[in-house]
Amino acid sequence: MSKLIAVAGKGGTGKTTVAALVIRYLLKTKRTPIFAVDADPNYTLGEALGIEVEQTIGMMREEFIGERAEIPSGMSKEAVLDRQMHATLQEAKDVDLLVMGRQEGPGCYCYLNNVLRKFMDILAADYPFVVVDNEAGMEHLSRRNTRKIDLLLVVSDHSVKAARAAGRIVLLVEELKLEVGRRYLVLNRSPDNISKEVQAEIDRSGLDVLVKLPEDPEVQKADVVGTPLIDLPDDAPSIVSLGPALDPLF
Ligand SMILES: Nc1ncnc2c1ncn2[C@@H]1O[C@H](COP(=O)(O)OP(=O)(O)OP(=O)(O)O)[C@@H](O)[C@H]1O
């Protein structure tokens, strides 16, 4: 059984950064292979992992719809989709990345999306660890409520708005009746002292703070130079903070 780790949170708070740092941790601690899913239509996890993204599920869906007439004889629609899904997977050492890309378009592709979701679950089951970088809206999580989330990391920065959004994600998870093993708040770009207003929102969310990640100059540097976060040095402040917080969870 694979362990599903989902990262969620308000836009711009550091979801992709946290997802990449969790993947880096899993790689370093030899918990591989990892199946990484970028569920944000504005995908950036590939860059954080140093994996070039050439194809997304969204692109593949559009191509499939365009070429539907050309399904080779003797092959089922499902078999073609399965083959194309494997071709969409970007493979790197110990981590394979699936990028969802644009979500459902204006048409109704319910059949197609259901088949794709089924294949994605089958694909994910082959990996001991699955890490999903969600879009701010949680659409991906809400659509795929069949699987259990073993670990939900809700990211917030040191702001009332983001901490409140974290609370709304908890409510959404409950509303959708998603089965969640453990859930924590990751307070990103956190100062040493949390303002009482932010603390009050965190308390209201009901989430325990797993870790306070500091503002990290190494993350900023990676941003400016365009190097993958996966290559951050071991002594980068965010890495130093996150490792010991994750250790007891695995
Ligand atoms: N701890 C940190 N220290 C310094 N910079 C950070 C830190 N965490 C995130 N950042 C920077 O903040 C910006 C937003 O982070 P990131 O892209 O991870 O957020 P996100 O929640 O995934 O955003 P989006 O909602 O757009 O997907 C990035 O430029 C990232 O490099």
Ligand SMILES: [Mg+2]
């Ligand atoms: Mg992101």
